[in-house]
Amino acid sequence: MDKIDRRILTILQKDARRAAELIGAEVGLSASAVQRRIVRMREEGIILAEVAVIDPKRAGKALTMIVDVEVERERPELLASLKQWIAAEPCIQEAWYVTGAGDYVLIVLARDVEDFEALMQRLVADNANVRRFQTRVALSTLKRGMWVPLDPSS
Amino acid sequence: MDKIDRRILTILQKDARRAAELIGAEVGLSASAVQRRIVRMREEGIILAEVAVIDPKRAGKALTMIVDVEVERERPELLASLKQWIAAEPCIQEAWYVTGAGDYVLIVLARDVEDFEALMQRLVADNANVRRFQTRVALSTLKRGMWVPLDPSS
DNA sequence: TATGAAAACGATTAACT
DNA sequence: AGTTAATCGTTTTCATA
Secondary structure (H helix, E strand, O other): OOHHHHHHHHHHOOOOOOOHHHHHHHHOOOHHHHHHHHHHHHHOOOEEEEEEEEOOHHHOOOEEEEEEEEEOOOOHHHHHHHHHHHHHOOOEEEEEEEOOOOEEEEEEEEOOHHHHHHHHHHHHHHOOOEEEEEEEEEEEEEEOOOOOOOOOOO | OOHHHHHHHHHHOOOOOOOHHHHHHHHOOOHHHHHHHHHHHHHOOOEEEEEEEEOOHHHOOOEEEEEEEEEOOOOHHHHHHHHHHHHHOOOEEEEEEEOOOOEEEEEEEEOOHHHHHHHHHHHHHHOOOEEEEEEEEEEEEEEOOOOOOOOOOO
16 A cells, blocks of 8 residues: 555545546546546455445434443353344444453433333343443534544655 | 334345345345335435445455544543544544543554554643543454344334 | 336446556 | 446436336
8 A cells, every 4th residue: 555545535424426537637647547546445455345324313323322331250251242232233333342340331322212222221131240330421412433644655 | 113124134244245136135126116115214314325345454454453643621621632632643543532530532443553653652741731641452353344223123 | 106127327337557 | 547438327308107
């Protein structure tokens, strides 16, 4: 991945529909050359996907919660099923396993508080290793996205 | 937004490049009808963007941190500039203002620990209202994305 | 007002230099 | 990597329900 690839990716991360010819004009390449680089980066897995981003509010998901989930580290055999549970749960948008007391951090979308409560009850009921969780409500979303900064040099 | 719109969005949230004709085959509409609905949803702001998702590791951003930032609520005049600072900082990928003791939650990408430390030092140096912060390192990323579940009924 | 069919247009892909 | 030609997808047009 060279400097031009990075510039192409910086553009595509904001607008995946930008025509190769326009990108080429910005980076000083023909449309075909740009297109070839894009195809290559898809194949190499640098570009993981091209997706539509929709407004959660318009989709009836007005609430965002940041949930810290503490699990019992003594029962590692239950971790795989918890991971699967998280993967299968569409309202859990993002999840990380983090340093600390066996903690997971979840980004959860919900229609309302009842919707969220129901999800959390299922989380606890379905996963015996969940010891407790702490919820923080997002009062405002300052920034969202998957945008990765790319050093334009080198 | 009707049931078919929701089905179209569910598809586009996974693959924004899917041809309208293929989507039409799934939802029982012609390519033109699907295309018109997509254009309408872009105009209405339901579809916020169509973006390429890239692998942060391949982009040299191997570390993800979840940072809780505590700010002094007594100085609300400094909040606007903190928000701008966050917006302008490319390594801060996501940010929410959350319930609790004047807390922000940040998702931060970094090349390495030094890179991260430098960012946090700038955060504190540039924003006098930042009282303290707590960092958790993402040991594994279980789930990422902007995918919003859409009730296929109604 | 929304659709499907078909023409016109534009972008991507493939072949060749 | 660039240029051209062929292919494919989108957009527009138009007739219809």
